[in-house]
Amino acid sequence: MSSAEKGLRATGLCREFAGRDGSVRKAVDGVDLVVRPGELVSVLGPNGAGKTTTVRMLTGLLLPTSGSITVGGYDMVRQRRRAALACGFSLGGDTGLYPRLTAQQNLSFFGMMYGLRGDRLERRAARLLEEVDLADRAKDAVGSFSRGMKQRLHLARALLHDPAVLILDEPSAGLDPQSAASMRALVARLTGEGRSILLTTHDMREAEELSDRIVLMMGGRIRTESTAADLRLAAADRLGHVVNVAFADGRVPAELEHCPGILGEERDGGTVTLRVTDGAASVEWILKTFPGRTTSVSVTPPTLEEVFLDLVAAS
Amino acid sequence: MSGLTTDRTGLEQPRLPGASTLLRSLADQLRMHASSPMAVFSALAMPCVFAFVVHSSASDRNATSDLAVGSAGVGMLDSIIVLVVISLLGEKQWKTLYAALGSPGGLVPVVLGRLAGTAVQSLTALPGTLVILALLFGVDGGFDWARWLAGGVLLAFSTASVVGLLGFAVLRYPYSAGMTNGLTGLVMALSALIVPQSALPGPVQKLALVLPQSHVMAWVRGGGTAEVLWAAALTVVFSGLVVLAVRRLENMARRQALPLEA
Amino acid sequence: MPTDNLRAVDNTTAAGDTAAGPAVRSRADVRSLLREAMLSYRALFTWLNPLGYLSSRIVRPIGMAIAFTSLSTHYGAGAGRMLVGSSLLAGAGAVVYGMALSIGNERSFGTLGIWLASPQGKLRSACLRAVPHVVDGFVGGLCTYLVCCLLYGTMPVGLPLFAGLLALGVVTTFGFGLSLSALALVVEDLFVGPNTAELVLMVLSGTLVPRAKLPGFLQPVSDVMPLTHVMNVVGDELAGAPWATSQLWGELLVGVCWFAASSVLMYAAVRRAAFRTELG
Numbered sequence A: 001m002s003s004a005e006k007g008l009r010a011t012g013l014c015r016e017f018a019g020r021d022g023s024v025r026k027a028v029d030g031v032d033l034v035v036r037p038g039e040l041v042s043v044l045g046p047n048g049a050g051k052t053t054t055v056r057m058l059t060g061l062l063l064p065t066s067g068s069i070t071v072g073g074y075d076m077v078r079q080r081r082r083a084a085l086a087c088g089f090s091l092g093g094d095t096g097l098y099p100r101l102t103a104q105q106n107l108s109f110f111g112m113m114y115g116l117r118g119d120r121l122e123r124r125a126a127r128l129l130e131e132v133d134l135a136d137r138a139k140d141a142v143g144s145f146s147r148g149m150k151q152r153l154h155l156a157r158a159l160l161h162d163p164a165v166l167i168l169d170e171p172s173a174g175l176d177p178q179s180a181a182s183m184r185a186l187v188a189r190l191t192g193e194g195r196s197i198l199l200t201t202h203d204m205r206e207a208e209e210l211s212d213r214i215v216l217m218m219g220g221r222i223r224t225e226s227t228a229a230d231l232r233l234a235a236a237d238r239l240g241h242v243v244n245v246a247f248a249d250g251r252v253p254a255e256l257e258h259c260p261g262i263l264g265e266e267r268d269g270g271t272v273t274l275r276v277t278d279g280a281a282s283v284e285w286i287l288k289t290f291p292g293r294t295t296s297v298s299v300t301p302p303t304l305e306e307v308f309l310d311l312v313a314a315s
Numbered sequence B: 001m002s003g004l005t006t007d008r009t010g011l012e013q014p015r016l017p018g019a020s021t022l023l024r025s026l027a028d029q030l031r032m033h034a035s036s037p038m039a040v041f042s043a044l045a046m047p048c049v050f051a052f053v054v055h056s057s058a059s060d061r062n063a064t065s066d067l068a069v070g071s072a073g074v075g076m077l078d079s080i081i082v083l084v085v086i087s088l089l090g091e092k093q094w095k096t097l098y099a100a101l102g103s104p105g106g107l108v109p110v111v112l113g114r115l116a117g118t119a120v121q122s123l124t125a126l127p128g129t130l131v132i133l134a135l136l137f138g139v140d141g142g143f144d145w146a147r148w149l150a151g152g153v154l155l156a157f158s159t160a161s162v163v164g165l166l167g168f169a170v171l172r173y174p175y176s177a178g179m180t181n182g183l184t185g186l187v188m189a190l191s192a193l194i195v196p197q198s199a200l201p202g203p204v205q206k207l208a209l210v211l212p213q214s215h216v217m218a219w220v221r222g223g224g225t226a227e228v229l230w231a232a233a234l235t236v237v238f239s240g241l242v243v244l245a246v247r248r249l250e251n252m253a254r255r256q257a258l259p260l261e262a
Numbered sequence C: 001m002p003t004d005n006l007r008a009v010d011n012t013t014a015a016g017d018t019a020a021g022p023a024v025r026s027r028a029d030v031r032s033l034l035r036e037a038m039l040s041y042r043a044l045f046t047w048l049n050p051l052g053y054l055s056s057r058i059v060r061p062i063g064m065a066i067a068f069t070s071l072s073t074h075y076g077a078g079a080g081r082m083l084v085g086s087s088l089l090a091g092a093g094a095v096v097y098g099m100a101l102s103i104g105n106e107r108s109f110g111t112l113g114i115w116l117a118s119p120q121g122k123l124r125s126a127c128l129r130a131v132p133h134v135v136d137g138f139v140g141g142l143c144t145y146l147v148c149c150l151l152y153g154t155m156p157v158g159l160p161l162f163a164g165l166l167a168l169g170v171v172t173t174f175g176f177g178l179s180l181s182a183l184a185l186v187v188e189d190l191f192v193g194p195n196t197a198e199l200v201l202m203v204l205s206g207t208l209v210p211r212a213k214l215p216g217f218l219q220p221v222s223d224v225m226p227l228t229h230v231m232n233v234v235g236d237e238l239a240g241a242p243w244a245t246s247q248l249w250g251e252l253l254v255g256v257c258w259f260a261a262s263s264v265l266m267y268a269a270v271r272r273a274a275f276r277t278e279l280g
Helices: A051-058 A080-086 A103-113 A118-131 A147-159 A177-192 A204-210 A228-239 A254-258 A279-289 A304-314 B017-033 B037-057 B065-093 B097-102 B108-122 B125-137 B145-172 B176-190 B202-208 B212-220 B225-256 C012-019 C022-044 C050-074 C080-108 C112-117 C122-152 C159-186 C192-204 C216-223 C228-238 C245-273
Strands: A008-018 A024-035 A040-044 A066-071 A087-090 A165-169 A196-200 A213-218 A221-226 A241-247 A262-268 A271-276 A294-300
Touching: A008 A051, A024 A040, A024 A051, A024 A196, A024 A221, A040 A051, A040 A177, A040 A204, A051 A066, A051 A087, A051 A165, A051 A196, A066 A080, A080 A087, A087 A147, A103 A118, A103 A147, A103 C022, A103 C112, A118 A147, A147 A165, A147 A177, A177 A196, A177 A204, A196 A204, A204 A304, A213 A228, A213 A304, A221 A228, A228 A304, A241 A279, A254 A262, A271 A279, A279 A294, B017 B065, B017 B108, B037 B065, B037 B108, B037 B125, B037 C050, B037 C192, B065 B097, B065 B108, B065 B125, B065 B145, B065 B176, B065 B212, B097 B225, B108 B145, B108 B225, B125 B145, B145 B176, B145 B212, B145 B225, B176 B202, B176 B212, B176 C050, B212 B225, C022 C080, C022 C122, C050 C080, C050 C122, C080 C112, C080 C122, C080 C159, C080 C192, C080 C228, C112 C122, C112 C245, C122 C159, C122 C245, C159 C192, C159 C228, C159 C245, C192 C216, C216 C228, C228 C245
Parallel strands: A040 A196, A040 A213, A087 A165, A165 A196
Antiparallel strands: A008 A024, A008 A066, A213 A221, A241 A271, A241 A294, A262 A271
């Protein structure tokens, strides 16, 4: 079995929905996706891109109209039970937990659904509560939990049966910056343990920080797939580079507007941010034109958010 | 120049903000829940089954006005309970009660509007069950149409006033929906809907006097004006208790940060 | 926050389980199953507090039983049959509502998808979740009977016989209730299924309306409803006639047939759920 087969693989995944007027709408149209062990892949896309439908099919909640899904080497349709044991998922949000049960009882009950029993289950639940920083609230009813605490409990639930594949739907949505950072650290650690992780998110920073690869979905199809760095570099041809220059005397010279390939500029005191078509050529021109007057010059490709907005607008 | 922040032409305060909120709340109740499957089911199916059971116990009976009102009363009771729970739990889930709490009239007009809406809605049980009873058993020659209509309307509003206390419980306590089930059985027994009060066991007979519905049913079964007055007075008393309970709830929400959300 | 590897699953207990004898293991299994059943009850039911339980499980059936028994005495039929029938219906009602909501409430809490996606056998799980409701039905039916006997000053059938018939009734209703568990996966409105089922039982189970008083075309339907055969035994007992054991077997057979049909329905409902968009 290849490493891709041990992780998550979707081939030619399609899902159609019939409308009330008899029309057929393709929510997902021929998606191919691979997440290898130890790899984290983020799926980005605007609302209605087909992310949620894809996630529901990958987790076994929804049958595909056509195509195949293997999780941990097991077919999600034909070997559902084994595939379900290899797959953990967290759909997040305020629901999806039993509000009257305590955090520990929630994990015990969900663990039983995955065939865990007895002391082993209780120990596993206690351990995971510790991992997600909820040990001190283990005996409190989940109904009293904040959104952040619920998100962490969702993640603990997904990990109960120690799945090889983890599918996380917007795990840090609605969290405060501190909780979101702690959630990202935990997810990064889980990747380090050799799990295959598929993450959907609207947070570009999160996607860039965590992902080995990024998949951009639109209209039910994969529009592009690459590493964050490659996506940004590739988009630089269209969107240009961002050059930041700081001048030693605190004044931005007027001649700067003659910089070759300049698309726009933004001044702030003695610093300026230029958007240029060719970063390297512009930096060379600046250093030649203003020798000894600059304290720092840096060039960066467009941000992932700019790339995302550009691709969405283009399609 | 008129902008969103400066144009006040549409913001004149009504003379009775509470009354307009109450009417709005009533209309919303009807708009949102009038055709819900549970409301229709409760208002029609349950009373017809009860009527069938009554008919099987006294098979010579045609549909008399007291059987028609009593059967409809079962539907009214069930549908008002269901609608009050659904409606007020919905308010908690959508966190809309905070807006009401912050408004000049507070929660009272909203809750009373919802109760009045459920009462109006439950009136569908009156003609609905009569049609089915007439088809199944035929209409009795001595059917008293005036008592059927007046008694039915009074029964709907008296039932809503009693169930209003349940509304308070739903707003006040988390997970209270489960506590509401008992009310159907208890009030059904005490309301003398399908049998006269005299047919109830001794201790239950005395308790029945406390509920306005039992007086409405006594009037429908041929009682005098005193029964109607008792029913009206008890309906007012129960409505007053609901207002006091909701006022108390407002105080708790403001003073003790009682959550008004689910 | 601990930093050791989360993949290192603790296996000590599993090894311990293997070392223990079969009797110890089966005791542990039973304990574990009962815990699962109790957790499902606690997780999914809002009436699990003293007031809620009293209201849902005790007051409601007693109120209904008073209304129906009074109806019977008012028209001169005597309290006996209606009192026993209402009490049996109280037990069956608890099973019907409990089993429908034990699946339907998963939708309310947004956990239905997680349950459906889990590898757990759905039929086994639904049956396990029914256990507290069968016990509940028995307790509720018995309380209703005892309170009504006190109120009306009569005990139409002896307590041991009533308890036995009630136990049989709630077990056969379990088979019927399983169809409502399956239906809860299909019908999104939580209460339509159990409310309809309760009304059907009121009319067709022989508890409130004797089979002989049903229209001819409904009488065969009544024969395949839970409690009908139990009510036949009650009728014979109240008439002072000896009752036939075959009625009890007949009741049991009705329960088994409902269980078989409901299992197929459950399988189909679980399959159907995977074709839908939203599971809640």
